[in-house]
Amino acid sequence: MMMRRVAASLVPPWLEPLLSAHFFTACPLHRDAPRSECNMFCLDCGPASSSFCFYCRSDSHAGHRVIQIRRSSYHDVVRVAEIQKMLDISGVQTYVINSAPVLFLNERPQPRGGGRGGGASAASSSTSSPYTCEICSRSLLDPFRFCSLGCKLAGVKRNSDTTFVLNPGDEEPSDGGGIRDSSSTAAEESKSGRRGRK
Template sequence: MGAGGPDDEENNRWPPWLKPLLKERFFVQCKMHADSHKSECNMYCLDCMNGALCSLCLNYHKDHRAIQIRRSSYHDVIRVNEIQKVLDISGVQTYIINSARVVFLNERPQPRPGKGVTNTCEVCERSLLDSFRFCSLGCKIVGTSTSFQKKNKFASMISDSEDSYSSSCSHGKLNNNIKVQSFTPSTPPPTSVNYRTAKRRKGIPHRAPMGGLVLQY
């Protein structure tokens, strides 16, 4: 595929450091500074993109753009005042944790939406406030991709087709040209054994011909 294809458009939509950042594992011990009490890797250099860094590693990244990752309930977050300087986070729900407004890096599993929820994440269906579309930066990347939008459009067309079919059936006006495949197993034909069993019926009982006679001697 030549230059300017769909893949290039998807890649150019986001800064080159964003996807590697979301895939990175933070809060592990730094291999270079394992003996230090500040060896926890919770930093990331946007210019080098060479993995999670500890605070001591930053000495090798002077004058670089570095951001700090924090944790909330075992999930990675980043403060809004840091990330919004380098990334458009519109549509992503923000939260206030420890008096600071943050966004989550990736989606968080949610068994079921809460009661009375009217808005959910377009990707993972996590409950959201009405003014947001995504629960995390990762969900925004997925939800705004061309492939995801095509998938949703196709699913919507299938749903509309099923609704139209149900409506036509209820009014007895189903188009004869529409062939609907049924996945319900059909009833198996009777075998020679169960067919005779099914046909055999118990008749009306009759008394023996001589059963009512009384013999006298």
């Protein structure tokens, strides 16, 4: 019970609904209009928020904090520039897609036999990367702790040694947020995270 309260204080109330939302479906209200795919999410509408389209944003979310979800290889991503203003993304592997740094929302299947079912040894044998996600054992390109926001959420719930909450007054996480000097920040987090892992 105490762990649940601690984890809740480290996670904004909109994060779990964001991670479980279904994106890129046709909007039921604007099905016949162009740009009617549901690829937006409101951070101000509370835990009952779901994905919506460009037209719904104009109609119902004017003045709200809204982020746009994009797709990469059939997986949902969010641009670092949008999300780092609302969330501490430190420790999460960033990728560059269409010249913009992005984060994956959720865990992706590990290619060639790695991942959750295969464990860390299967992940290391399928690639030469020494870095793996602490939660799903996905191979990572750089020394980060997590492959996605969903895996960081699982990490917060598991041991509360990290957070999604930004320091008051900060527009970006105080430790680099994953893109300004991501390699040194991630290396420090990876070392401290591995000390606690066995």
